[in-house]
Amino acid sequence: MTRDSESLDKDVGSQEKTWKRFVWDTLDKSPKERRFLLKLDLTLLTLGCLGFFTKYLNQANLTNAFVSGMKEDLGMYGNELNYAMTAFTVGYIVGEIPSNILLTRIRPSIYIPSLQVVWTLLTFCAAGVKSTSGLYALRFLIGLAEAGYYPGLQYMIGSWYRKDEMAKRACILNASGSIAMLFSGFLMAGVTGLDGRGGLPGWKWLFIMDGVISFPVIVASYLFLPDLPDTAASRRIFSDEEIELAKRRMALEERRQRAPFSLAKFKKVFTSWHIWLLSFYYIFISGTGGTPIFPQYLKYHTNPKYTVQQINLYPSGVFAMQAFSAIVYAWISDTVLKGRRYPILLFGAVLNLITLGSLAVWYIPENWKWACYYLAGAHVGLSGIVFTWANEICTDDTEERAIVLATMNTMVGVMAAWLPLIVWQQIEAPRYRKGFITATSMGSVSLILIVVIKLLQDKETIR
Structure with a gap:
């Protein structure tokens, strides 16, 4: 080990973990690493x-617009909402893998904001849509533009943060999406006051405000x-010393x-269990497929009429639960469980079975039914932990x-493209048996x- 490497190692965390890491993981690290992580955060x-x-505000706004006048204005009395959501999902499917491959070759500081520009302009266009066919086309293009954002950011988190830091950042990222879903309901309630302003109904103002x-x-x-x-362009934000510190941190994590x-390379990726089991697992924990089951329940409720x-x-309480649970899961996983991910995932899976199983029974006390809708949000909060686990399993490539x-x-998108059309049909709301x-x-x-997956991960680690 060179003298420079020894000096860098002194700046990469402290030798002794203290109680401060339970508050925030940078507090028991060296001053240089703290400054670097603050700038990165x-x-x-x-x-x-x-x-x-x-x-996510854009995604949530489709459902909010639907229950706030778009259904009637565009004549969406059949399964048109399902078709619009499927069009978005198809665009998402087409764009994700090519987008993340491009992200390894194009500067993220240019590529990621450019995706944002495209979907924002398309969102403005949604305010002028006059038919369901136009809506389907726009939702497909918006899905195509948004496809690279979430997996791209998860890839970026895995490229900069260490094991004891990743879950918190990944879950904070997820929580921001849940907060957007929460905020969308309040935004829709707020723009109802603009209904008729400029000749536009309130639901169209929702898309304009989003843009x-x-x-x-x-x-x-x-x-x-x-x-x-490892790109020179990062030096516009970080000093040479901080870039070397970042590289050393990733080397200590064996992140290539x-x-x-x-x-x-492609043969190695597609013959490994990593891509198949992790993808199938993520499919099976995404059973509701983004279907607006709670708003539909409220829309069809007659006693009382909402x-x-x-x-x-x-x-909005569901999304608050998603955000809150994501943060709690991250802190427990990174600190109490010392970086272990599977116990939290097992807990979430059991909770999910209880809530969804109760709703499958349907004829349950009204208070418990509401509780199940809200508690289902706690399972969505696990997504950040799942992607952190995947980042760690694939750390060496x-x-x-x-x-x-x-x-x-x-793969979740592939499932969401057709499964809701069969088992989450709008005409079967709100029971969705x-x-x-x-x-x-x-x-x-x-x-x-x-x-x-845990057993296979342990087997690889022993090797």
Whole structure:
């Protein structure tokens, strides 16, 4: 080990872990590493969360617009909402894997904000849509533009942060999406006052406001979003010393730098259990497929009859639960469980079985039914832990990491493209008997897959 390496190692964390790490993981690290992580959190994490907020705000706004007048204005009395969501999902499927591969070769500080520009402009266009066919086309293109954002940010988190830091950042990122879903209900309730202003109904103003909120985030991302540690472009934000510190941190995690793509590389990726089991596991924990089951329950409820404002606001508690649980899971996993991911995932799987199983029964006390809708949000909070686990399992091959993370999200999209049309049909709202039974069965399989993946990970570690 060279003298420079020895000096860098002194700056990479402290020798003794203290109680301070339970508050925030940088507090018991060296001053140089603390300054570096603060700068990284203020750029990558903050801008990533703001961008993810605007992305999810756009996704949530479709459902809020639907229950706030779009259904009637566009004549969406059949399964048109399902078709619009499927169009978005198809775009998402097409774009994810190519996007993450491009991200390993194009500067993220240019590529990621450019994706934001495209989906923001398309969101503005949604305010002028006049037919369901136009809506389907827009949702497909928006899905295509948004496809690379989430897996791309998870790849970036895995390229900069260490094992004791990743879960918190990944879950904070997820929480920002849940907060967007929560905020969308309040935004829709707020823009009802603009109904008729400029000749536009309130639901169209919702899309306009979404686009307005996005533009400041785009500008900041072009200016301050970092690239990868091994690219010279990152020196516009970090000093040479901080870049070397970042590289040393990744070397200590055995996280490899980028390498050329080749046939052998693709063969290695697609013949490994990593890509298949992690993708199938993520499919089976995503049983509800983004279906707006709680808003639909409120919309069809007759005693009492809920107002448009109530239908938009009451489901906000689900998203608050998602954000809260994501943060709690991350702190427990990184600190109490010392970086172990599977115990939290097992807990979430069991909780999911209880809530979805209860809704599958359906004829349960009203208070427990509401509790199940809210508690179902705690399972969504696990996504950050799942992607952190995938980052760790694929730590020794950066191209594999990029492809696996994108494939996990893509496979969920493939399932979401057709499963809701069969088991989550809008015409079967609000009971969704087939949907809840299917989701409960998928949750049972996810329990088995957690155990299998953990055993295979341990086997690789022993090797």
